[in-house]
Amino acid sequence: MSKTTKTNTQLIFSGIFNENPIFRLALSMCPAVGLSTTVMNGLLLGVAVLFVQVFSSCTISLIRNHIHPRIRIPTYTLTIATWVTVIDLVLAAYVPVAYKQMGIFIRLIVAFAIITMRLEMFACKNDIGPSFWDGIGMGLGFLFGMTVLGTVREVLGMGTFLGYDLLGFRPMLFFVLPAAGFFTVGFMMAIFNYAETIYKRQKRS
C-alpha cells in the first residue's frame, strides 16, 4: 500500500464501516470479547483507544523518515507505550472520576493489535494529515464496534442499558459470559458482510 488517495471523509467512513477494526479486520478481539459486557465499558475503552490511535498515528507519520526499517515494531510499541502512559498520568491527575472507571483499560491498550497494525499499514507511509483522519476513523470504528457489542450484551445479558433497568429481568444470562462475546462478534460480522453484498448488488444494477 502506498500513499492513500482517499479524502478525509472517506478515511473516517472506511474506518467505521469498510475497515471496521472489530467486524471487518477482526483485530483486537481479546478486548472486544473480554470487555464488552456493558455499554459503559465499551464506550470508555473506545474513547481511550481513539486518543491513543490518533496521537500515535500522528507521531509515527511525523518521524516516519527517521525510523530505521529494522526496528519499526519496537519504535511503534515505544510510541504507543509513551502515549498510553501520558494519557494515564494526565487522567489520573485531572479527571480522577473517569480514571477510576477507565484506569485498568488504559494500560491494556499498549498490547492492542489494531494500533500497531494501523501504524504499520498507514501512518508510516502517509503524511500527518491523512494519518490523523485515519486515526480518528479507526478509533471511531473501534468505539462504534465496542458500543454495539456492549449494547447487545448488556441488554440481552442483564436487561439493563448504561446501568438503567430496561427490562426488569435478565433475558439470557449467557450473554454476560465471555463465550457470548464470540457469538455476538460473529453475528455482527455476518450482518456487516450481508450489508456489503446487498450494497454492491444495488450499486451494480
Added chain:
Amino acid sequence: MKEIIKITIALTISCLIAGSLMGGVFMITAKAKQQSEYMNIQQSLFGLLGYDSHHSAPPGLELCHLYRYIVEDESGVCSGYLIPVHNGAETEYVFVILNQTGKFVTQFHIAIQAEKLMNEADRKTAIKTAAGPSKTIRYADDMTIVRTGNQRTAYVLMGNFSGFKNFIHAMVALNSNFGIMGMEITSHEEDPGLGGEIEKEYFKNQFKGKSFEGLQILTVTKDPLPEDYRRYLETQKWQRRRISQTDAEVIGEKYHGADIHAISGATISSVCVTQGVKQLVKNFAYRIDLLDRAIQENKIPAAF
C-alpha cells in the same frame, strides 16, 4: 556491524525521548494527582460519616487531624502525636511525646503551615528539625476527630494491618462510644475475586453498627451469608429496588450481634480484616484515653 550501531543509537535516542516525555508529564501531574488522591480520601471520609451529595455535612462540623509517630532515642521507644492547639484565634501545632505507659515525656512546638501538613515528607522534616537529631521518627498512622460545636461526634481512623500477602490499608469510622459507623478498604493487594472481595459491600458493611463491647468478642464464621442479610448489606447495588425501611430495621436487628461471615475461598483475608479492625479500634481507644489524660494534666490547649 555498522548497521547494528545505527540501530542501537536510534533505539537509545527514541527511548531517551520517550523517557523524558513521560518524566516531564509525571512531574507536571504529580502534584495534581496527590491533590485528587487527597480529595478522594476526604470524600470517603465524609461518606463513612454518612454525608454525601444528598446529605451535606452540618455547617459547624470541624475535622482535627492527629498524626501518630514512633519516636526512638537512647531512652527507649515512645509515641509522638502531632496535634493542633489553640493559640488565641490561631491554630498551631504541637508534638507531644508519651512513653510506653502513657506518661507525658515532653512537648515541643512545630512550625508548619496548614497546607504543608497534608504532605508526609514536609511533616517529617518539620518534626525532625524541632526534635533534634538524637531522635529517630517513624510515621505510624493518623486519625481524625470530628466535632460539631464542642462535642466530639465521631472518630475516623486510618490504619493498616497485614493481609494475606501485603498490608491492607483501611479507614474505620467510630461514633463517640467507639462503636463502628463504617469501614472502608482504601488499598490492598489481595487476590482479585477472592480476597479482593473484602472491599465489596457485603463484606465491609458487616462491620457497620458493631458496638465497642461487641467488637471485642467478634469472630469470623464460615457459615454462608444468609440471603436476606446480603440484600440488607448491599445498599449501593440495590439502590433502585431498595428494601423497605421497616424490613431493613427488622433484618438489621436480627443480625445485629452476628459474627463476620467469611468470604468463601478467602478465609485468611476475612480473618485478617476482622482482627485488624478489632486491633485498630482497641489500640485507638487506649491511646486516645492516654492522650486526653496527658493533655489535661499538662494543660495543653488542644483544639479537640
